[in-house]
Amino acid sequence: xxxxxYYMDNYLSIMAKTKNELMITSGSEIAIIGGGPAGSLFAxxxxxxxxxRGIDVNVTIYSNRQFSDAGPKGCKGCVGVVNERLNExxxxxxxxxxxxxxxxTIDGYHFTSKGGELYVKKKTKVDDIVTMFRxxxxxxxxxxxxxxxxxxxxxxxxxxxxxxETIRNVIFPQNEREKITVENSRGSHQVxxxxxxxxxxxxxxxxxxxxxxxxPQTTKSCLIEIDCGEAYIEKFIKNTIYIYSFGIHGIDxxxxxxxxRFLTIGIVGKNANMNKLHNFISSSLISKMLPENPTICCxxxxxxxxxxxxxxxxxxxxxIGDAGYSRYYKNGLESAFISAQxxxxxxxxxxxxxxxxxxxxxxxxxxxxxxxxxxxxxxxxLNHIISSHEILSIAHMDIxxxxxxxGHQHLDDIQWKQ
Ligand SMILES: Cc1cc2nc3c(=O)[nH]c(=O)nc-3n(C[C@H](O)[C@H](O)[C@H](O)COP(=O)(O)OP(=O)(O)OC[C@H]3O[C@@H](n4cnc5c(N)ncnc54)[C@H](O)[C@@H]3O)c2cc1C
Numbered sequence: 001x002x003x004x005x006y007y008m009d010n011y012l013s014i015m016a017k018t019k020n021e022l023m024i025t026s027g028s029e030i031a032i033i034g035g036g037p038a039g040s041l042f043a044x045x046x047x048x049x050x051x052x053r054g055i056d057v058n059v060t061i062y063s064n065r066q067f068s069d070a071g072p073k074g075c076k077g078c079v080g081v082v083n084e085r086l087n088e089x090x091x092x093x094x095x096x097x098x099x100x101x102x103x104x105t106i107d108g109y110h111f112t113s114k115g116g117e118l119y120v121k122k123k124t125k126v127d128d129i130v131t132m133f134r135x136x137x138x139x140x141x142x143x144x145x146x147x148x149x150x151x152x153x154x155x156x157x158x159x160x161x162x163x164x165e166t167i168r169n170v171i172f173p174q175n176e177r178e179k180i181t182v183e184n185s186r187g188s189h190q191v192x193x194x195x196x197x198x199x200x201x202x203x204x205x206x207x208x209x210x211x212x213x214x215x216p217q218t219t220k221s222c223l224i225e226i227d228c229g230e231a232y233i234e235k236f237i238k239n240t241i242y243i244y245s246f247g248i249h250g251i252d253x254x255x256x257x258x259x260x261r262f263l264t265i266g267i268v269g270k271n272a273n274m275n276k277l278h279n280f281i282s283s284s285l286i287s288k289m290l291p292e293n294p295t296i297c298c299x300x301x302x303x304x305x306x307x308x309x310x311x312x313x314x315x316x317x318x319x320i321g322d323a324g325y326s327r328y329y330k331n332g333l334e335s336a337f338i339s340a341q342x343x344x345x346x347x348x349x350x351x352x353x354x355x356x357x358x359x360x361x362x363x364x365x366x367x368x369x370x371x372x373x374x375x376x377x378x379x380x381x382l383n384h385i386i387s388s389h390e391i392l393s394i395a396h397m398d399i400x401x402x403x404x405x406x407g408h409q410h411l412d413d414i415q416w417k418q
Pocket of ligand 1: 334
């Protein structure tokens, strides 16, 4: 018995040592699947860590989207609000969005429910809340570049290599000492670390389930871009984001966001589809806000995560951004930033074994996303119950209005800071 325990202890310490040797060192190959915000930001932080540690690593981003394309081809399908904390974090990381990319600087939110309307002015001063396009803008008016292309270029400048290819297959070895292989139409690449930043709609998701990974559950969302002209937006919409919550079964909320001459209008929820969005736009509530015969420039339906992934890491593998952990219905771009930053730090400081990720990556994510999401889900459920009952909704709006009149920052904090 004594001998068994002795051998077991010894075995564990040898195993721990072997696992700890799974580290990023000079010559290591890091591949990232996905050149969206999470992928580009991870690459950027990885290059920074490597340079600070004086190690020479090869960071390759495999990106299958041409962000210079206008319309849905170049765009992931997102309303494109950069909250003030993300704006601040980007600037602190010396990632400053060019002026021409910023479509609008937001002053406040306008809420509409069965209980009435309420305008909440932005009082917090962390930074600007801005709107932008992820790709190259709507079909009718291509821009000179959007947010995702800008982040990818930034990663390139920091030293990452960008390969415009779809990863079609991944071979996970049986033994953690062997490398992972990623395959595209031009060949294969053996990597010491694979970072999955492929979002929630990629066919490659299935392959990762071999490792025990379970992707986040998702709900639907449909968006439309309307060209209203800059003068119209300035006069009637101003720098305000409109949020609609009516407690309609299967539609969690509607949203309207100004972007210079465009308005992005969307609905989110398990019953969202293009028909429902068109009905929403022609409802008196929305149509009164639009010019006569509005020009629809672009439209798409997409998905948004509503739970976190399970087991988004194993030896030599880390899955981040929407595909990993993100905050419930909130600031997915900021989640992408945070998860990329935490991931890069864990990789360079603690190694790339499953145990290291469990010990150093997961606890931080749990704090940032997992616990937070429980509260987020409860708040949304509560809001749904309130919004679907007129009397509750009126009472809720009354309390919110009083709070706003007294100049309290509660709503402001929930909206902008949490
Ligand atoms: C309707 C909607 C509105 C939203 N609005 C906001 C908002 O206003 N503010 C906010 O902060 N967040 C918002 N979000 C959330 C935000 O869009 C996401 O959180 C964010 O895009 C996540 O970034 P990511 O890099 O993890 O994934 P993605 O942005 O999805 O990027 C994944 C990338 O990987 C690529 N890819 C996939 N598979 C492969 C492959 N096999 N090979 C190569 N490349 C591959 C994809 O083409 C894509 O470019 C919104 C989301 C939706 C759906």
